[in-house]
Amino acid sequence: xxxxxxxxxxxxxxxxxxxxxxxxxxxxxxxxxxxxxxxxxxxxxxxxxxxxxxxxxxxxxxxxxxxxxxxxxxxxxxxxxxxxxxxxxxxxxxxxxxxxxxxxxxxxxxxxxxxxxxxxxxxxxxxxxxxxxxxxxxxxxxxxxxxxxxxxxxxxxxxxxxxxxxxxxxxxxxxxxxxxxxxxxxxxxxxxxxxxxxxxxxxxxxxxxxxxxxxxxxx
Amino acid sequence: xxxxxxxxxxxxxxxxxxxxxxxxxxxxxxxxxxxxxxxxxxxxxxxxxxxxxxxxxxxxxxxxxxxxxxxxxxxxxxxxxxxxxxxxxxxxxxxxxxxxxxxxxxxxxxxxxxxxxxxxxxxxxxxxxxxxxxxxxxxxxxxxxxxxxxxxxxxxxxxxxxxxxxxxxxxxxxxxxxxxxxxxxxxxxxxxxxxxxxxxxxxxxxxxxxxxxxxxxxxxxxxxxxxxxxxxxxxxxxxxxxxxxxxxxxxxxxxxxxxxxxxxxxxxxxxxxxxxxxxxxxxxxxxxxxxxxxxxxxxxxxxxxxxxxxxxxxxxxxxxxxxxxxxxxxxxxxxxxxxxxxxxxxxxxxxxxxxxxxxxxxxxxxxxxxxxxxxxxxxxxxxxxxxxxxxxxxxxxxxxxxxxxxxxxxxxxxxxxxxxxxxxxxxxxxxxxxxxxxxxxxxxxxxxxxxxxxxxxxxxxxxxxxxxxxxxxxxxxxxxxxxxxxxxxxxxxxxxxxxxxxxxxxxxxxxxxxxxxxxxxxxxxxxxxxxxxxxxxxxxxxxxxxxxxxxxxxxxxxxxxxxxxxxxxxxxxxxxxxxxxxxxxxxxxxxxxxxxxxxxxxxxxxxx
Numbered sequence: 001x002x003x004x005x006x007x008x009x010x011x012x013x014x015x016x017x018x019x020x021x022x023x024x025x026x027x028x029x030x031x032x033x034x035x036x037x038x039x040x041x042x043x044x045x046x047x048x049x050x051x052x053x054x055x056x057x058x059x060x061x062x063x064x065x066x067x068x069x070x071x072x073x074x075x076x077x078x079x080x081x082x083x084x085x086x087x088x089x090x091x092x093x094x095x096x097x098x099x100x101x102x103x104x105x106x107x108x109x110x111x112x113x114x115x116x117x118x119x120x121x122x123x124x125x126x127x128x129x130x131x132x133x134x135x136x137x138x139x140x141x142x143x144x145x146x147x148x149x150x151x152x153x154x155x156x157x158x159x160x161x162x163x164x165x166x167x168x169x170x171x172x173x174x175x176x177x178x179x180x181x182x183x184x185x186x187x188x189x190x191x192x193x194x195x196x197x198x199x200x201x202x203x204x205x206x207x208x209x210x211x212x213x214x215x216x217x218x219x
Numbered sequence: 220x221x222x223x224x225x226x227x228x229x230x231x232x233x234x235x236x237x238x239x240x241x242x243x244x245x246x247x248x249x250x251x252x253x254x255x256x257x258x259x260x261x262x263x264x265x266x267x268x269x270x271x272x273x274x275x276x277x278x279x280x281x282x283x284x285x286x287x288x289x290x291x292x293x294x295x296x297x298x299x300x301x302x303x304x305x306x307x308x309x310x311x312x313x314x315x316x317x318x319x320x321x322x323x324x325x326x327x328x329x330x331x332x333x334x335x336x337x338x339x340x341x342x343x344x345x346x347x348x349x350x351x352x353x354x355x356x357x358x359x360x361x362x363x364x365x366x367x368x369x370x371x372x373x374x375x376x377x378x379x380x381x382x383x384x385x386x387x388x389x390x391x392x393x394x395x396x397x398x399x400x401x402x403x404x405x406x407x408x409x410x411x412x413x414x415x416x417x418x419x420x421x422x423x424x425x426x427x428x429x430x431x432x433x434x435x436x437x438x439x440x441x442x443x444x445x446x447x448x449x450x451x452x453x454x455x456x457x458x459x460x461x462x463x464x465x466x467x468x469x470x471x472x473x474x475x476x477x478x479x480x481x482x483x484x485x486x487x488x489x490x491x492x493x494x495x496x497x498x499x500x501x502x503x504x505x506x507x508x509x510x511x512x513x514x515x516x517x518x519x520x521x522x523x524x525x526x527x528x529x530x531x532x533x534x535x536x537x538x539x540x541x542x543x544x545x546x547x548x549x550x551x552x553x554x555x556x557x558x559x560x561x562x563x564x565x566x567x568x569x570x571x572x573x574x575x576x577x578x579x580x581x582x583x584x585x586x587x588x589x590x591x592x593x594x595x596x597x598x599x600x601x602x603x604x605x606x607x608x609x610x611x612x613x614x615x616x617x618x619x620x621x622x623x624x625x626x627x628x629x630x631x632x633x634x635x636x637x638x639x640x641x642x643x644x645x646x647x648x649x650x651x652x653x654x655x656x657x658x659x660x661x662x663x664x665x666x667x668x669x670x671x672x673x674x675x676x677x678x679x680x681x682x683x684x685x686x687x688x689x690x691x692x693x694x695x696x697x698x699x700x701x702x703x704x705x706x707x708x709x710x711x712x713x714x715x716x717x718x719x720x721x722x723x724x725x726x727x728x729x730x731x732x733x734x735x736x737x738x739x740x741x742x743x744x745x746x747x748x749x750x751x752x753x754x755x756x757x758x759x760x761x762x763x764x765x766x767x768x769x770x771x772x773x774x775x776x777x778x779x780x781x782x783x784x785x786x787x788x789x790x791x792x793x794x795x796x797x798x799x800x801x802x803x804x805x806x807x808x809x810x811x812x813x814x815x816x817x818x819x820x821x822x823x824x825x826x827x
Contacts, residue, residue: 171704
């Protein structure tokens with residue numbers, strides 16, 4: 001299957017090895033390179049992508065902008081953030097914006113390749129600290145919901161999704177949780193995907209409410 | 220206010236003393252008009268008049284002098300030692316008295332400006348040397364004005380009945396009349412002057428409260444009108460005095476109306492203007508009226524002004540009643556009394572009533588005014604007190620608010636320092652990532668040498684942890700354990716080593732500093748790397764225990780253990796030595812127990 005892959009990275013050396021790595025994992029893919037946010041946004045207007053690998057800190061902005069643009073223009077694309085930052089303050093906003101997963105650049109090549117394969121197969125990663133952020137995000141959401149009076153039905157996590165999140169937050173790995181709950185690796189991955197999707201939905205609703213409150217959007 | 224009423228009652232009681240009369244009352248005299256200053260000849264007094272003689276009735280329109288001649292025998296009861304006196308209740312405006320042809324009393328100037336004694340009784344001693352034991356001849360020359368020439372009947376010419384007797388007996392009647400018509404008026408005049416002055420000072424300090432100014436001026440005006448009892452020799456001719464009196468009264472009526480409207484909070488510039496205009500009209504009407512009609516014109520004006528004031532009073536009473544003021548009844552009574560006084564005065568002026576011993580208007584109206592003024596002062600005092608309390612409360616609130624602002628400001632600046640420190644740390648972290656991080660990353664991914672790229676990766680990892688130690692906030696121990704476990708289980712899993720890490724069952728409430736988290740993470744990673752790379756273990760067991768002061772990690776593998784040779788090699792590679800060093804930096808310790816063939820146990824204890 002021919003895939004269109006967007007590769008956004010400003011450092012030429014890193015972009016080169018990333019390209020080599022992606023080509024190895026997806027031999028038939030066509031890779032479109034961009035060094036700036038503006039270039040990437042331009043590409044999203046003309047090319048339909050299947051996968052996007054996006055660096056966060058770029059000279060003219062953040063890869064999060066591209067994540068958002070892709071979410072709005074090409075909802076089916078999988079955005080994966082590739083970054084040197086491993087802290088939640090960088091990762092969580094990207095996930096909220098609609099990123100499907102994240103890769104740390106300094107991991108060994110093989111590990112990155114493995115994660116990339118798993119992600120494209122629909123197994124997004126979820127660390128304990130990210131899980132904690134997601135839990136507190138939804139808790140705050142539940143508290144805020146009655147007053148914000150948004151038109152859409154409130155987005156809540158199912159019991160199972162919550163269960164998975166709590167276990168991840170306590171330090172259990174996804175395969176372990178699958179064993180504990182007698183669920184397949186696949187099902188657990190679906191829960192995680194669902195959680196990311198809902199995270200993005202609530203974040204967008206929240207952003208809309210906030211924009212409305214600030215008078216950025218009319219009735 | 221109640222005390223004032225009591226005082227009034229006491230005065231009224233005093234007024235009803237009983238006079239005894241063992242004296243001669245003279246109720247008729249021979250009289251002749253004119254002939255100022257010249258004693259008429261014996262037979263030149265053709266007219267027999269009864270006393271009191273009211274010129275308005277007996278000689279209307281007469282202006283000038285009238286001579287009265289009375290014959291009397293010295294009272295038989297009078298002893299040689301007793302001084303005889305002549306008591307005249309009223310002689311208006313001025314008089315000279317002659318006994319047996321000799322002048323024994325002069326009230327002042329008999330020509331313009333004529334002295335004025337209309338309001339005061341006179342007690343004139345008859346010198347014993349001049350009193351004959353036979354028949355005595357008393358000649359009284361009265362200089363007065365026709366009713367038409369004065370504004371009020373009280374200043375129209377006339378002579379009361381005369382009484383001659385021992386001074387001690389007449390003294391009582393004289394004193395009583397003098398008390399009411401002179402002393403009371405003088406005292407209330409002083410009171411009104413003081414009150415008015417005080418109110419004027421108050422109104423100067425409170426320009427907004429114009430009713431204070433109006434009432435102050437009103438009081439001073441009343442005091443001014445009582446001046447006649449102080450000063451019988453005004454250097455003004457009769458016409459000027461009358462003119463001034465009417466003008467002052469019209470000004471006072473204007474002030475009264477302004478005061479009432481102002482106090483009812485319905486002051487009106489139009490009304491004030493109209494009243495000012497009225498004063499001018501009054502003056503003009505007096506100037507252009509023929510002198511004979513002065514009384515009529517003045518009386519008309521008095522009635523008009525009284526109607527105006529009455530209307531203002533009714534308006535005022537209605538307003539304070541609407542406001543449910545507790546002042547309504549006292550004020551209504553006071554104004555009612557004032558109205559009654561005015562009606563009485565009107566009856567006296569029009570001649571419906573014979574003149575009374577006490578002139579009610581000039582005695583009691585200042586008293587009522589004093590009552591109102593005192594009430595005003597009381598109210599003003601209360602308002603002042605309330606304002607003072609309000610001000611104090613307001614000041615307290617302002618002080619409170621300022622303290623609050625200062626506190627907030629202090630907090631804000633503390634926060635700002637914290638924020639800017641935080642910002643600076645984040646900036647350093649970002650720089651490290653962007654610059655050093657990118658370079659290390661390039662080495663990691665472009666170096667052909669595995670060892671170099673591993674070193675670069677480790678350096679990057681170190682840098683990340685350093686940044687975290689620099690910028691990180693304290694974290695929950697439970698969260699730290701979750702992160703460690705997830706990483707350890709994932710790494711061991713990838714290396715096909717069975718991981719056994721049970722999390723503590725209880726909730727952990729302790730927190731861990733960012734530094735302790737970072738150093739422990741490094742120690743744990745080093746241990747895991749050693750197990751994965753060197754131990755050849757198939758199992759790794761991790762146990763966590765905590766108490767109040769410490770938490771400890773026990774990492775046990777079933778590998779081949781560390782040989783002495785390997786141990787020294789590890790130490791050279793800064794492996795075990797750096798783990799121990801890091802533990803020491805945290806005031807903790809890292810113990811490594813190992814024997815070939817028995818695996819390795821790492822015991823890390825870190826204070827919380």
